[in-house]
Amino acid sequence: MENIIEVKNLTKKYGSFTAVNGISFSVEKGEVFGILGPNGAGKTTTLEMIEGLRDITSGTISVDGLNVKKQREEVKKIIGVQLQTTGFFENLTLKELLVMYGTLYNMKVDPMAILEEVELSEKANAQTVTLSGGQKQRFSIALALANDPKVMFLDEPTTGLDPQARRHLWTLIQQIQEKGKTIVLTTHYMEEAEELCQRVAIMDHGEIVQLDTPDNLIDALLQKGFSKKRVEKQANLEDVFIDLTGHDLREE
Amino acid sequence: MEQLRALTIASFKMYFRNKSAVFFSLFIPILIIIIFGVLLGGNGSKLSIGINDQANNQSSQNIISQLKKIDSFTISSGVYDNEIKSLKSGDRDIVLVFPKGFSLTPVDTSSPSKIQAYYDQAKSQTAQVGLLVLDNIVQTINQGIYSNISKQSVPQYVSLEQKGIETNNLSGIDFLVPGIIAMSIMQLGLFSVAFAFTTMKKTGALKRLQATPAKPSNFIIAQSLSRLGISMIQVLILIGIGIALFKLHMYGNIIFFFFFILLGAAVFLAMGFAVAGYSKDENQAAPITNFIQLPMLFLSGVFFPRTLMPDFLKNVTSILPLTYLADALRQIANNGAGISQLWGDFIGLLIWAIICMIIAVKVFKWE
Numbered sequence: 001m002e003n004i005i006e007v008k009n010l011t012k013k014y015g016s017f018t019a020v021n022g023i024s025f026s027v028e029k030g031e032v033f034g035i036l037g038p039n040g041a042g043k044t045t046t047l048e049m050i051e052g053l054r055d056i057t058s059g060t061i062s063v064d065g066l067n068v069k070k071q072r073e074e075v076k077k078i079i080g081v082q083l084q085t086t087g088f089f090e091n092l093t094l095k096e097l098l099v100m101y102g103t104l105y106n107m108k109v110d111p112m113a114i115l116e117e118v119e120l121s122e123k124a125n126a127q128t129v130t131l132s133g134g135q136k137q138r139f140s141i142a143l144a145l146a147n148d149p150k151v152m153f154l155d156e157p158t159t160g161l162d163p164q165a166r167r168h169l170w171t172l173i174q175q176i177q178e179k180g181k182t183i184v185l186t187t188h189y190m191e192e193a194e195e196l197c198q199r200v201a202i203m204d205h206g207e208i209v210q211l212d213t214p215d216n217l218i219d220a221l222l223q224k225g226f227s228k229k230r231v232e233k234q235a236n237l238e239d240v241f242i243d244l245t246g247h248d249l250r251e252e
Numbered sequence: 253m254e255q256l257r258a259l260t261i262a263s264f265k266m267y268f269r270n271k272s273a274v275f276f277s278l279f280i281p282i283l284i285i286i287i288f289g290v291l292l293g294g295n296g297s298k299l300s301i302g303i304n305d306q307a308n309n310q311s312s313q314n315i316i317s318q319l320k321k322i323d324s325f326t327i328s329s330g331v332y333d334n335e336i337k338s339l340k341s342g343d344r345d346i347v348l349v350f351p352k353g354f355s356l357t358p359v360d361t362s363s364p365s366k367i368q369a370y371y372d373q374a375k376s377q378t379a380q381v382g383l384l385v386l387d388n389i390v391q392t393i394n395q396g397i398y399s400n401i402s403k404q405s406v407p408q409y410v411s412l413e414q415k416g417i418e419t420n421n422l423s424g425i426d427f428l429v430p431g432i433i434a435m436s437i438m439q440l441g442l443f444s445v446a447f448a449f450t451t452m453k454k455t456g457a458l459k460r461l462q463a464t465p466a467k468p469s470n471f472i473i474a475q476s477l478s479r480l481g482i483s484m485i486q487v488l489i490l491i492g493i494g495i496a497l498f499k500l501h502m503y504g505n506i507i508f509f510f511f512f513i514l515l516g517a518a519v520f521l522a523m524g525f526a527v528a529g530y531s532k533d534e535n536q537a538a539p540i541t542n543f544i545q546l547p548m549l550f551l552s553g554v555f556f557p558r559t560l561m562p563d564f565l566k567n568v569t570s571i572l573p574l575t576y577l578a579d580a581l582r583q584i585a586n587n588g589a590g591i592s593q594l595w596g597d598f599i600g601l602l603i604w605a606i607i608c609m610i611i612a613v614k615v616f617k618w619e
Contacts, residue, residue, distance in 0.1 A: 090457075091265065096262065
């Protein structure tokens with residue numbers, strides 16, 4: 001598999017504090033790559049350095065053959081970004097915002113097609129303040145799709161969403177992957193990583209502790225003789241919740 | 253270019269759909285003009301008498317002290333040119349000039365001592381009342397001088413020479429509206445930019461913008477252009493209301509007037525960007541904007557003339573950007589001033605614009 005992102009010895013220091021400490025990894029073209037880790041592990045800092053939003057203290061990043069340090073603007077053209085805080089310009093409709101973001105890339109966008117893709121067609125002429133949490137996240141993905149990017153970065157896309165909205169977003173992310181885009185996402189939810197990611201990097205204290213497929217990571221843990229204290233049942237409480245309340249979104 | 257156009261249009265939409273911003277920046281100034289316009293309409297105020305005492309002797313002082321005792325007169329004095337200028341700009345109703353050598357002691361009865369009374373022809377009704385009172389005083393003085401002569405044949409040793417002069421026929425509203433326009437320019441620049449940008453900062457919208465390859469300067473330019481456009485619309489509305497409802501005068505060149513509007517808007521936009529760029533959120537921006545704009549509202553001659561201030565305050569407040577703007581707009585509208593009379597205001601505003609832009613660039617933070 002061809003690598004679309006190469007990160008080598010990436011370090012970010014704020015004064016004497018090291019937020020990211022010499023990490024190296026690569027992301028394969030077309031995969032969903034997860035970065036997991038507790039708060040403050042350095043996930044967002046790593047992502048924002050790749051996106052060209054933060055200066056790199058040392059190390060190199062290349063995205064689709066472009067050097068992020070030297071070709072920041074070029075990199076920004078081929079990536080789609082969803083930030084952790086989904087801030088939209090106020091008082092504009094979804095359609096207007098998509099067109100405006102298109103012009104930021106000097107591109108003519110078809111706002112209705114993108115809204116269709118994220119199932120927000122009926123909200124085309126609404127303003128973002130009227131959107132529910134799940135709809136906001138989907139619209140923020142829509143904006144990230146405005147420039148038809150090769151790689152998408154989603155920073156905690158499902159944090160704060162109810163189980164239905166989360167599953168809905170999973171489907172959306174899988175659909176985007178099927179269209180050939182590479183996706184890098186961060187999350188706190190392990191079942192999300194298991195469901196979506198082909199490979200995950202687990203970060204802690206600015207370092208990558210493990211990097212592998214979810215299956216391999218679990219097998220490796222079991223081989224060390226780990227066993228859960230409580231025998232896992234075939235279903236968990238979330239399955240019960242979904243069974244009782246259905247897959248249907250409640251937000252619309 | 254296409255990007256700038258699209259961003260400017262988007263910025264217009266963002267502004268006009270924000271109902272509270274439109275209300276505060278447009279309707280408040282309109283409201284002030286209407287309220288003051290109605291209040292100033294009633295003409296029950298005192299007569300303002302300006303005195304130019306070239307004689308400056310006991311005789312003239314004697315009469316002036318008598319005038320000061322009259323309740324319905326407000327007496328002020330100054331040099332000839334200033335007093336006549338004040339009369340022309342509507343600050344005085346009558347200007348009295350005591351010529352050199354004015355005397356109440358008859359030296360030569362064939363040449364009477366004349367007091368010249370200049371009044372505003374256009375407001376002759378108001379002035380006439382004052383002139384009547386003054387004439388009465390003069391008669392009393394004459395009687396005092398010739399106390400031994402019978403009333404019917406008192407010689408007119410002291411006389412009141414009435415001189416109607418053409419003025420710009422200005423009223424209180426002519427003073428007020430240019431000030432209110434200057435105020436609205438300040439508020440549009442400071443408030444709307446400071447709050448819009450800190451909100452964008454807080455929500456992360458500005459950061460998201462940086463994740464695109466667009467130049468951030470384009471966004472700033474677009475926001476500025478839209479606000480300059482909004483300023484123009486606002487000023488047109490305010491002038492329109494002044495003319496339609498309160499007989500506002502516009503003696504100067506309207507294009508020149510708008511030139512100063514643009515220059516003033518540039519100063520206050522830059523100031524707004526400096527505050528917005530420095531503040532983390534609106535809780536920080538609000539006290540800073542108020543700290544800047546509240547003192548200026550009261551010290552820059554927006555609501556009342558700065559001539560009423562004590563000298564030291566007058567000097568300090570003369571360099572405020574709002575003072576330059578309000579003065580220039582007023583000079584153009586009231587007296588038809590051209591650039592030759594307004595170099596001081598022009599250069600003052602230009603310096604402020606440069607200072608504010610430099611500060612804005614230095615302190616601007618995107619997050």
